[in-house]
Amino acid sequence: MRRPWLGATVQSAGSQSVGLLVVRVIPGSPAAKAGIRAGDFIVSVNGIRVHQLQDMIPVIQRAGVGTIIRVGLLRGTENLTVSLRLGELPVTHRALAAG
Numbered sequence: 001m002r003r004p005w006l007g008a009t010v011q012s013a014g015s016q017s018v019g020l021l022v023v024r025v026i027p028g029s030p031a032a033k034a035g036i037r038a039g040d041f042i043v044s045v046n047g048i049r050v051h052q053l054q055d056m057i058p059v060i061q062r063a064g065v066g067t068i069i070r071v072g073l074l075r076g077t078e079n080l081t082v083s084l085r086l087g088e089l090p091v092t093h094r095a096l097a098a099g
Contacts, residue, residue, distance in 0.1 A: 002065045003089040007031040010042060012052045018074055019043035020050055034084035036073065043079075044072035060086065 007029020010020040019041040025032045036042075042050060046069050050056045063069050065088045073080040 004060050004063060004065045004067070004086040005030065005089040006060060006084075007087060008036055008042075010053060010056070013041070017041070017051060019072075020053065020056060030084040030087045034071065034082040036071065036082065036084075037075070039075070041074040042071055043074050044070075046070055047072075 007026040008022050008031035009024040009026075010022050013019070013021045022031075022036060022038055022040045022042060024038055025036055042056065044050060045056050045059045046063065048055070048059050050059075060069070063086055065086055068083050068085050071082050071084060073082065
């Protein structure tokens with residue numbers, strides 16, 4: 001089974017947050033190639049608002065590997081939208097994703 005991969009580690013910033021805080025971007029990943037940075041907030045994926053990881057996962061899974069998605073970001077006070085092509089979760093990351 002091929003699992004789609006964004007290539008960023010995110011966390012909920014709490015119930016009052018504007019989105020998911022990007023805490024790490026894997027070099028060379030789809031997120032890195034799209035210009036997503038640590039410190040950005042992901043506020044939407046394909047037009048669907050995200051506040052918790054559980055909001056984002058099904059959208060990415062439905063899109064699938066190789067699909068171009070639109071990611072809404074908040075960077076400081078600036079709203080941005082980037083497009084990226086989802087990659088396939090690398091074998092080295094699969095054990096981490098399963099746990």
